[in-house]
Amino acid sequence: MIQIFKIALRNLIRYKRRTLLTSMLITLGVLMVILFSGLAGSFKAMMIGQITDSSLAQMQIHKKGYVSSIDTSPLNLTINQKGYKKIEKILKENSDIEAYAPRIKLSGMLSNFKDTTNIRLNAIEPEKEIKVCPNITERMKFIDSQIPDVLLKPGEIIIPEKLAAGMNIKIRDSVVLVANNRDGSINGLNFTVAGIIDTLMGPQGKEGYMHIKDAQSLLRMEKPEIIEIAVRIKNFEKLDAVYSDLKSNLEKTKNKRGKPVFEIHTWEKLSPFSNIAKMIDFMTISMRFIMIAIVLISILNVMMMSVYERIREIGTMSAIGTAPIKIMGLFLAEGLSLGLISILSGNIIGIFGIYILNINKIRFAFGRMDDILLSPAISFSEIAWVSATVLAVSVIATLQPAYKASKMEPVDALGHI
Amino acid sequence: MALVQIDNISKIYQTGVVQVKALQDVSLSIDEASFVSFVGPSGSGKTTMLNLIGCLDKPTKGKIFVGREQVDAFDRRQSAMFRGSALGFIFQSFNLFPVLTAYENVEYPLMMIKNESTSKRKEKVLKILDSVGILNQKDKFPDQLSGGQKQRAAVARALITHPKLVLADEPTANLDKKSAINIIRLMRTMRDEFKTTFIFSTHDPEVMKEAEVIYTLEDGRLV
Structure with a gap:
């Protein structure tokens, strides 16, 4: 040879x-x-x-019909406490899940007392959110360039960079956020700007952040409700397998008409970058x-x-x-x-x-x-x-x-x- | 005892509508360890005769036996095996492999056909290169050798497997007079040493004189 x-x-x-x-x-x-x-x-x-690591997360769970809804921020498709507990149980039982975080997504009007503009917001639980999107702070600027111990406290808001520049809003400024709840009634709350976030490509790349409790108050939710659950898995290579597993488990929860109550999507279905x-x-x-x-x-x-x-x-x-x-x-x-x-x-x-x-x-x-x-x-x-x-x-x-x-x-x- | 037995063979080539009768009804026998020459002018059928005996081609009719084997009945694979085990070839244009040294050219049949070990190959190759007188040229490539040296290497390659029969088609045609005679004498010496039958073709009268048996061919017929 x-x-x-x-x-x-x-x-x-x-x-x-x-x-x-x-x-x-x-x-x-x-x-x-x-x-x-x-x-x-x-x-x-x-x-x-x-x-996936700084805004969207690897997977998202919603009430069925949320992603295909014609409304950009449908507030009628929320997940109540009972539903959230069910989803939590499924997620906790899956050993491939690293972290999950509840979110409320809403649109509102932001005012600096001179100008007003519309804004889309992610209402988050900061401790959980940072585990699901570990690079979220890389896009954010805080006072003295110091990342705070707690990303966001109640009463604070992080606004998109372009919006801050356009309205001449700086960190520590006071702003007013006005939003409609699902019944159409209007509510407003004062916030302090805690940080400014860089623009990122994709549907969630130009959104601000607020605390989930503030969102529930602003939207006058009598009981805590959420819009979505962001999910992060331990090994990204196993995304499709984990997705299939979660999907089949989530689909077991049916409504009175026998249809699944929840839906799950990977980042590929949620981002145009796919x-x-x-x-x-x-x-x-x-x-x-x-x-x-x-x-x-x-x-x-x-x-x-x-x-x-x-x-x-x-x-x-x-x-x-x-x-x-x-x-x-x-x-x-x-x-x-x-x-x-x-x-x-x-x-x-x-x-x-x-x-x-x-x-x-x-x-x-x-x-x-x-x-x-x-x-x-x-x-x-x-x-x-x-x-x-x-x-x-x-x-x-x-x-x-x-x-x-x-x-x-x-x-x-x-x-x- | 006859090594080669040819019974009434003919070879006809069909070139378009033209039929060329290269050999017609030739019968002969060649003894073991003999030194035979086919002579005749160009186109007389010398090369065809050697090709048929050497299992490179098949007769249109008739039978050819080499040893006990009827070689005209062999298929392609059997022919190749027989050539590798029982026959040696020497060509007019030497046909040494240009990428191999003289040593490697002689070694080739042992390596590629006989699958012998490196040590056995080395012993045999050095011995035969010494016998043909080019041991000191063993590491040279064919383009670094003279015509005579190339043909000596070709003789060594033909004999390295100790075949029963060596076929040489015009082995001296590309050599000067002196080298030609030397090669034919070397072949005869090798015949004496290895008891191998040599059949060669030539149209050179000086070379013919060296043969022990001469068959003359004319227009495909033995005369």
Whole structure:
């Protein structure tokens, strides 16, 4: 076997320029896939992390019909204490759940006593919310740039950056928040601005925060009610499995008409970024197809030329008694070696490229988020996938020329000029 | 005792509508350890005869026996196995593998066909390279060897598996007079040493003189 690969390598070296050009082309294909996967993958992971860890959470549970409601903040689809207890029980029984947090989502009018504008708010339990969205404070600015021990106290509000800039509101300023409850009656409360939050892409990226107890007072809820429960799991890779498990458990709670009372959605159903993530996946797959085409065409071309140029040599091999399967093996080893050399160089240059990109941090703007910092990374499994694909395609591309070589009649091959 | 028995063979090539009778009703027998030459002008059927004996081609009619085997009845795989085990080939253009050194070219049949161990291969290859007089050239690639040295390497490659029969198609055609005679004499020496039957074709009168048995072919017929 070693001897076969030795002969294969020497045959590759024999046509130095052709081998070099083909190898460079395949290396470029591998490099493209590694760099693109590294950049696109890290962008996707970072954006998903931003969305799930700082605002949306990984999953949300609502009263059935909430997400598809035509109202932006429907207050009639609340979960009462009894419902919340049921959901809590299901969540506590699931060992994959890391944390959960109740929320009320509402719209209101914010006034600084001079100007008034509308605002969407998340009413939260700060201690629970920070466990579900651990990066939430990264987007927030507080007085003296100090993150407070308690993110938000009753009577405090955190408002979106653009709104603060537009209304010239600063931290510690007093504002009035006016909101309609589900019956249509209006109520208003005074708040102190505790912090300002950066804009983030997505439906919840321009929302303010308030304490859940304040929201219940503002909306004149006689008994505590909530709108949604944000859920975080221990291992993000298991999201789909945990989602299915929770969904089937939640659907067991039915209303009088026998329909499920609750609904659960993953971040993918709640954020428009999931479509961008799908596009990124599609582009990554396209890149892989381009690489496969490059490897297939270039190795097939080189090996076909190699067979045509060495017909007499194949005739000699055959004449002196080399079995057809061994002749085929010689050419397969040649294609495989070419693939292997290209993989090695592609992987080395690709990993080095990722390293260089990490040293020279890439900054860019996306949506309304400025100065996003990318840290490209490539997983071992991705490199293994690329390598295995190139090797497999190299062998597939060599099969036809190798088979042709093995089937040559020695008398015809020896007489070939 | 006859090593090669040819019974009434003919070989007809069909080229479009034209039929070329390369060999017609040829019968002969060749003894073991003999040194035989097929002679005749170009197109007389010498190469066809060697190809048929060497299981590289099949006759249109007739039978060929090499040893006890009827080689014209072999299928592709059997032919390849028989060539690897019982036959050696020497070609006009040497046909050494350009990516292998002289040593590796001679080693090739032992490695790829006989699957012998490295130590056994080494012993055999060094011995035969010494016998053909190119031991000091063993690490050179074919393009670094002279024509005579290349053909010596080819002779060594043909003999390394100790075949019953070595077939050489115009082995001296690409060599100068002196080298040609030297190669034929080397082949005869090897015949004496290994008791291998040598059949070669030539149209060079000087080379013909070295043969012990000469068959003359003309227009595909033995004359």
